[in-house]
Amino acid sequence: MIKLRNIVNELKGGKTLSVFDFDDTLVKSDHWIYVKHSNGQTSKLDPAEFAVYSPKPSDEFDFRDFDKMLRDPKIIKKNVALLKKQLRKAASTPARKVTILTARKIGYPIKHFFKTLGLDVYVVAVGSSDPQKKADWIANKIENGYGTVYFLDDSPKNVKAVANLQKKYPNSKIKAIQA
Numbered sequence: 225m226i227k228l229r230n231i232v233n234e235l236k237g238g239k240t241l242s243v244f245d246f247d248d249t250l251v252k253s254d255h256w257i258y259v260k261h262s263n264g265q266t267s268k269l270d271p272a273e274f275a276v277y278s279p280k281p282s283d284e285f286d287f288r289d290f291d292k293m294l295r296d297p298k299i300i301k302k303n304v305a306l307l308k309k310q311l312r313k314a315a316s317t318p319a320r321k322v323t324i325l326t327a328r329k330i331g332y333p334i335k336h337f338f339k340t341l342g343l344d345v346y347v348v349a350v351g352s353s354d355p356q357k358k359a360d361w362i363a364n365k366i367e368n369g370y371g372t373v374y375f376l377d378d379s380p381k382n383v384k385a386v387a388n389l390q391k392k393y394p395n396s397k398i399k400a401i402q403a
Contacts, residue, residue: 239319241370242310243362243386245377246326246334246347247271247290249403250304253297255289257353274353275379285353290328294337303376303403310374311343321370322346325361327353355385362386366393375400 244250248271256268262282269277279285289295307322314320324334324347331347338345350357359382362373366389373396375386380402387400 238372239321239370240317240372240374241362241365242314242320242322242374243325243358243376244303244307244323245358245379245382245403246324246328248275248378249300249376250307250324251294251297251299251337254295255292257290258286258288260284260286272378275381287329287353291330293333297337299341300403306376307345308343311345321365323348325350325358327351327358355379355381358382359385359389362398363389363392366396366398371395372397373399376403377401378403 247253247255252271256270257274258266258268259277259279260266260283261280307324310320310322314322322345324331324338324345326334326347326349328334328349329351331349334347334349335345348361350361358377362375366373373386373389375383375398377383377386377400383400383402387398390396390398
């Protein structure tokens with residue numbers, strides 16, 4: 225049932241967007257980022273290590289593992305419970321949207337994984353580890369009427385980039401939280 229309050233909020237720019245990162249925010253899986261260093265050696269980082277890694281100018285990154293189906297996925301229960309709660313709210317409120325926003329190039333493995341859990345999620349793959357890409361995607365949504373944004377991500381760089389949107393959009397409510 226659509227409530228009049230929800231329609232009024234949407235007309236006033238009161239739409240709400242809940243955005244979740246995937247890797248190491250909702251799910252941990254066996255995927256690596258390979259780093260080729262200037263000395264020719266290659267090391268590998270898991271997503272949590274990559275989230276706080278300070279790249280050297282000569283580092284070359286290879287994200288090939290993230291173009292594949294998930295290997296040994298383990299949900300992060302607290303955050304997936306929050307995702308489910310937001311999906312239930314969105315199902316009954318047209319002014320709410322829930323999105324999984326990932327740095328991966330391909331969103332299908334994520335969508336497929338959540339289907340196995342009985343969840344139909346909207347996945348956006350920005351195809352870049354640059355925190356500004358996620359911030360730009362969210363900025364576009366704010367410019368299209370989302371007045372409230374909740375963002376959950378394990379990467380402090382991504383959280384900071386999204387939190388910085390508050391300066392550009394002072395009339396919006398932006399809550400960026402590190403998972």
